[in-house]
Amino acid sequence: MTRVSEHLNQALHDLMESDPAVHLLGEDVSDPYGGAFKITRGLSDRFGSRVRSTPLSEGGIVGVGAGLALAGDKAVVEIMFSDFVTLAFDQIANFAAKSTAMYGRAVPVPLIVRCPTGGNRGYGPTHSQSLQKHFIGVPGLSLFEMTPFHDAGELFARMFALSRPCLFFxxxxxxxxxxxxxxxxxxxxxxGETARVFVGGAAEPDCTLVTHGGLVHRTLDAMRTLLVEDEVVCELLVPARLYPVPHLPGLENARHVCVIDDGGEGGSWSAEVARVLYPRLWGRLRRPITLVNSADAVIPAAPHLERDVLVQADRIRAAVREAVS
Incomplete structure (x- = not known):
């Protein structure tokens, strides 16, 4: 079976082969290094000057990518660790996103900013964050995230088809x-844009869970324990597009909803999902939507301390048990 890293690499190869207007920029993305996580391996050898390793300037990388997009090409730029996308916030929010609408007519800006994100690898406070929430609500900007269920090539095509800058976590x-x-x-x-994961042959779920790509396996671990040990049946929804929040299927008879988010508490993606769902589900829910987020704390490097800050399967299980009790 194909690993997610291999799948992403092949999707980029296919994208650049099919569309000569696509350029790829980022720190150490060229061969023989091929990126910090080897997602861009083989691209510079194959596509030459369309793949460029850049200086360590996230603002510069995104600015050049947005310039290429405005000039009629397409750009995929890599932020080596998404923690450093904050250094490009001005280029994303005040240049790329606004350029789609501030010239008196619609202007295409086909730009994808790839952001390797998240913790649980012991990388410490500056290389482990999930910063999706800081970009929610920026006019002209869309947020997507890789999942184990969505085809990356289709997601790249969908993002470029929007003709607006997209962050891809x-x-x-x-x-x-x-x-x-x-x-x-x-x-x-x-x-549609959402993967539905369910227990084969089970009746209606006791609780519907909503999460993003990086939390899928921790959530599945919690679902498995809830089913086997607590006799609680859950269904899981995993949207590939985080913002604007897409229509989430399968909630017509939802009794409880729990949104699970690796971002810190407060102003979170989970809160945005709840905001979108409340008008639709208010008359049917038995209690308020449960939000599960990482703690409001700096992420430690020590693995046992990192686990306490980030969302783990046992916290998801506890939240669901409380919701259905």
Missing amino acids: EDKVLYTRHMHRLDDLFRFELT
């Missing part, structure tokens, strides 16, 4: 995981 813990791999307890199907 890739949780680092997924890189070594396999695409589409589930144990015998679960099945999944794609409904």
Whole structure:
């Protein structure tokens, strides 16, 4: 089976082969290094000057990518660790996103900013954050995230088709995981932009969980324990587009909803999902939507302390048990 890192690499190869207007920029993305996580391996050898290793200037990288997009080409830029995307916030929010609408007519800005994100690898406070929430609500900007269920090539095509800048988050813990791999307890199907993971043959779920790509396996671990030990059946929704929040399927008879987010508490993606769902579900929910977030704390480097800050399967299980009790 294909690992997520291999799948992303192949998707970039296919993208650049099919569209000669696509350029790729980032720190150490050229061969023989091929990027910090080897997602860009082989691209510079194959596509030459369309792949450029850049100086260590996130603002410069994104600015050049946005300039290429405005000039009629397309750009994929890599932020080596998404923690450093804050150094490009001005270029993203005040240049790229605004350029789609501030010239008196719609202007295409086909720019994808790839952001390896997330913790649980012991990288410490400056290389482990999930900063999706800081970009929610920026006019002209869309947020996507890689999942084990969505085809990366289709996501790249969808982002470019929007003709607006997109942030594409890739949780680092997924890189070594396999695409589409589930144990015998679960099945999944794609409904629009969202993957639905459910227990095969089960009745309506006791609780519907919503999460983003990097939390899938921790959430599945919690679902498995809830089913086997607590006899609680859950369904999982995993949207590839984080913002604007897409229509989430399968909530017509939802009794409880729990949104799980690796970002810190406060002003979070989970809160945005709840805001979108409340008008739709208010008359049917038995209690307020449960939000599970990482702690409001700096992420430690020591693994046992890092686990206490970031969302883990046992916290998800505890939140669901409380919701359905």
